[in-house]
Amino acid sequence: MQNLLHNLNPEQLAAVTLPSQSALILAGAGSGKTRVLTTRIAWLIQTGQVSPAGIMAVTFTNKAAKEMLTRLSSMLPINTRGMWIGTFHGLCNRLLRTHYKDAALPQAFQILDSQDQLSLIKRMLKAANVDDEKYPAKNLMYFINNAKDQGLRAHAVEAYDPIERKMVELYELYDQQCQREGVVDFAELLLRSYELLARNGPLRHHYQMRFRHILVDEFQDTNDLQYNLLKLLAGHSEEGGGAIFAVGDDDQSIYAFRGANVGNMQAFERDFRVENLIKLEQNYRSHGHILDSANFLIANNTKRLGKNLRTDAGQGEQVRVYEASSDLEEAQWIIEESKSLMGEGLLRKEIAILYRSNAQSRVIEHALFAAGIPYTVYGGLRYFQRAEVKHAIAYLQLMDNPHNDSAFLRVVNFPTRGIGVRSIEQLQMAADTYGVSLFAAVPYMTGKAGTSLGNFVKLVESARFETQQLALPEMVRVVLERSTLLDFYQKEKEGADRIENLEQMVNAATQFVQEEGFGQGAPAHLGPQALPQAGDAILNQDGIEVFDSDAALPTVMSPLSAFLSHASLEAGDAQAQAGQDAMQLMTVHSAKGLEFDAVFITGLEEGLFPHESSARETEGVDEERRLMYVAITRARRRLYMSFTQQRMLHGQTRFNMKSRFFDELPEESLKWLSPRVQTSWFAGRKSQTAWDDAEFRNGTDNRIAQQISQKSANGNGSGWRVGESVAHAKFGEGVIVNIEGGAGAARAQINFGKAGMKVLDLSVAKLERVGR
DNA sequence: ACGACACACCTTTTT
DNA sequence: GGTGTGTCGT
Numbered sequence: 171m172q173n174l175l176h177n178l179n180p181e182q183l184a185a186v187t188l189p190s191q192s193a194l195i196l197a198g199a200g201s202g203k204t205r206v207l208t209t210r211i212a213w214l215i216q217t218g219q220v221s222p223a224g225i226m227a228v229t230f231t232n233k234a235a236k237e238m239l240t241r242l243s244s245m246l247p248i249n250t251r252g253m254w255i256g257t258f259h260g261l262c263n264r265l266l267r268t269h270y271k272d273a274a275l276p277q278a279f280q281i282l283d284s285q286d287q288l289s290l291i292k293r294m295l296k297a298a299n300v301d302d303e304k305y306p307a308k309n310l311m312y313f314i315n316n317a318k319d320q321g322l323r324a325h326a327v328e329a330y331d332p333i334e335r336k337m338v339e340l341y342e343l344y345d346q347q348c349q350r351e352g353v354v355d356f357a358e359l360l361l362r363s364y365e366l367l368a369r370n371g372p373l374r375h376h377y378q379m380r381f382r383h384i385l386v387d388e389f390q391d392t393n394d395l396q397y398n399l400l401k402l403l404a405g406h407s408e409e410g411g412g413a414i415f416a417v418g419d420d421d422q423s424i425y426a427f428r429g430a431n432v433g434n435m436q437a438f439e440r441d442f443r444v445e446n447l448i449k450l451e452q453n454y455r456s457h458g459h460i461l462d463s464a465n466f467l468i469a470n471n472t473k474r475l476g477k478n479l480r481t482d483a484g485q486g487e488q489v490r491v492y493e494a495s496s497d498l499e500e501a502q503w504i505i506e507e508s509k510s511l512m513g514e515g516l517l518r519k520e521i522a523i524l525y526r527s528n529a530q531s532r533v534i535e536h537a538l539f540a541a542g543i544p545y546t547v548y549g550g551l552r553y554f555q556r557a558e559v560k561h562a563i564a565y566l567q568l569m570d571n572p573h574n575d576s577a578f579l580r581v582v583n584f585p586t587r588g589i590g591v592r593s594i595e596q597l598q599m600a601a602d603t604y605g606v607s608l609f610a611a612v613p614y615m616t617g618k619a620g621t622s623l624g625n626f627v628k629l630v631e632s633a634r635f636e637t638q639q640l641a642l643p644e645m646v647r648v649v650l651e652r653s654t655l656l657d658f659y660q661k662e663k664e665g666a667d668r669i670e671n672l673e674q675m676v677n678a679a680t681q682f683v684q685e686e687g688f689g690q691g692a693p694a695h696l697g698p699q700a701l702p703q704a705g706d707a708i709l710n711q712d713g714i715e716v717f718d719s720d721a722a723l724p725t726v727m728s729p730l731s732a733f734l735s736h737a738s739l740e741a742g743d744a745q746a747q748a749g750q751d752a753m754q755l756m757t758v759h760s761a762k763g764l765e766f767d768a769v770f771i772t773g774l775e776e777g778l779f780p781h782e783s784s785a786r787e788t789e790g791v792d793e794e795r796r797l798m799y800v801a802i803t804r805a806r807r808r809l810y811m812s813f814t815q816q817r818m819l820h821g822q823t824r825f826n827m828k829s830r831f832f833d834e835l836p837e838e839s840l841k842w843l844s845p846r847v848q849t850s851w852f853a854g855r856k857s858q859t860a861w862d863d864a865e866f867r868n869g870t871d872n873r874i875a876q877q878i879s880q881k882s883a884n885g886n887g888s889g890w891r892v893g894e895s896v897a898h899a900k901f902g903e904g905v906i907v908n909i910e911g912g913a914g915a916a917r918a919q920i921n922f923g924k925a926g927m928k929v930l931d932l933s934v935a936k937l938e939r940v941g942r
Numbered sequence: 943a944c945g946a947c948a949c950a951c952c953t954t955t956t957t
Numbered sequence: 958g959g960t961g962t963g964t965c966g967t
């Protein structure tokens with residue numbers, strides 16, 4: 171035990187060893203939050219306060235769950251299998267699989283990912299003859315998911331106008347369709363679990379008694395439904411329910427747009443009468459100037475629980491700020507700075523380039539590519555989302571649950587087998603009239619269409635029959651061949667990668683079977699536990715029946731069903747250029763939870779960061795500021811910030827002012843690098859030794875050349891320059907967007923931000939240069 | 943059934 | 958600017 175608690179600071183130690191009551195841990199960035207969470211679990215078990223089966227730990231991502239399991243098993247020599255550690259969705263899946271009957275789901279229910287959900291909605295709208303101009307599928311999807319995230323079924327949604335009433339109606343229809351197909355969307359996993367526990371007293375009681383300790387990571391990201399589900403699981407303390415150990419950071423709440431409710435932290439304090447609020451403010455990550463910047467900035471937010479990070483590391487270096495003339499030049503600057511960082515011995519993978527929106531990555535990628543620097547971009551297409559993989563999965567889905575219409579439509583004519591849109595239309599009509607799935611409607615079809623559709627059905631059924639006795643990996647292999655997917659891509663010119671991905675699926679299945687214990691022997695159990703396990707309860711009329719051996723697992727769930735839910739819940743990594751030392755490009759959102767020696771925060775401009783669409787909402791800018799806070803706190807030793815005068819976005823050149831966040835940072839922690847470009851772009855360029863002319867001419871983009879001509883055109887007698895920052899007595903600070911007319915009669919269009927866009931006569935208006 | 947073209951979209955993301 | 962989707966013509 172000494173070992174476990176060794177090296178914890180006083181606050182961490184206090185948190186880890188709290189009594190068995192609900193507690194809120196306010197854990198700042200880099201304060202060792204995961205360590206506290208896992209040590210708490212280990213300590214509870216080691217001191218005999220709880221058995222592994224009494225632990226539930228919830229995270230938001232599979233990555234976080236895995237990390238927790240890995241660390242835990244290195245701390246304790248115990249089988250983590252009895253614990254429920256996983257994502258909200260993963261654990262809800264486990265619950266629903268175990269109690270599928272009570273949840274009114276078919277045993278082989280399948281999970282729709284967002285793509286499938288959207289296609290189901292589109293299909294439904296078409297079948298119901300709904301005007302998709304008036305009710306776009308995406309809006310409806312948003313509407314439905316929002317309602318579900320708040321725990322509302324269609325009948326409970328309040329509609330205030332005819333449009334909303336119709337949406338509610340379609341929501342109801344959607345749920346019916348899902349039920350018919352035996353599929354659930356992501357939000358449904360949670361809502362169905364909530365309803366199951368809310369309605370089923372004995373079951374609720376069972377789990378309340380079982381989970382003595384529920385630990386929640388990133389609590390600030392919970393939505394209303396997740397919070398209510400936790401409340402239900404923990405029960406009231408008077409009833410002797412378990413304790414919730416919530417760890418979160420209100421300053422890092424950046425997911426309000428997807429329903430997260432920071433208010434849950436205060437609600438939790440109130441609802442659970444939290445007596446133990448512990449703040450972890452000791453930061454083990456960043457140097458002083460970086461931390462000062464973060465603290466200074468976030469102090470501008472009201473409505474905080476209040477927290478100030480401190481570090482024992484020295485002040486370190488100042489934050490370096492750079493004003494670029496354009497997005498291209500910004501990219502070039504990043505490359506020069508990175509090169510010198512690497513010259514200092516920094517690994518490429520220790521350098522991160524962050525941006526607010528994905529669209530910004532292109533210019534940077536382009537420049538990195540031209541400079542021959544290896545890089546990886548986060549947020550690409552995941553393994554299980556690739557078209558060819560989804561096709562193969564669809565065949566497997568049909569074998570496990572033929573009523574999944576999304577799967578049916580995806581592959582009924584892929585590879586092509588002469589089943590056209592007409593046949594599908596007819597089949598759809600038949601399915602509608604008889605109220606059955608497309609698969610089940612096939613026997614009603616006659617003629618040529620009937621024959622070809624019948625053959626498809628036969629294909630699926632024979633594949634299912636033939637693979638019944640096979641282990642999952644072999645089953646996958648057979649399906650790849652029987653579906654003729656492999657043949658199809660063999661003939662494709664660019665099919666090599668796709669074939670490789672398909673073959674990769676056999677490996678994925680092998681690995682899955684091993685990790686989840688469907689094979690023989692005791693598995694090394696590290697995967698997130700999305701499945702019912704030995705020790706989980708099944709409730710029947712007589713009471714509670716408990717699995718006592720792994721042998722009981724297959725009766726709850728076939729390996730195939732398990733694998734399919736794994737594929738939906740864990741989309742897999744984006745293309746893993748594993749092991750490669752490459753610079754890291756990502757949005758600020760996806761950087762959350764990561765850390766790097768050096769970080770570039772780019773595009774710090776009004777309208778971009780903070781993003782213009784956030785300015786309208788009252789809470790919007792606060793969330794942008796938290797986002798900036800997250801960005802700053804990613805850096806260990808070196809932090810760079812940049813903004814540009816001119817940027818190409820959505821095919822248009824925009825002139826933005828520097829971000830308001832610069833005014834919220836401590837001046838003494840910033841080091842403004844002198845801009846290369848001020849009065850003359852060309853002169854500025856020439857002074858840069860790093861840019862030789864060859865590089866310039868073969869450069870990343872000939873837009874640079876265009877800029878020169880533009881500059882010289884504008885750099886006429888007016889004395890002012892497009893992109894230049896100016897100050898006006900009444901309108902405040904602004905940026906020159908355009909200059910019209912010649913010397914003497916020049917007028918400038920100026921973006922004053924809050925004061926709006928103005929056109930001023932340069933010979934009259936009193937403008938001052940804002941230079942750095 | 944497939945390729946060509948027009949058109950709309952464009953903040954952030956996990957499950 | 959770029960991508961992805963939808964419709965049309967062959």
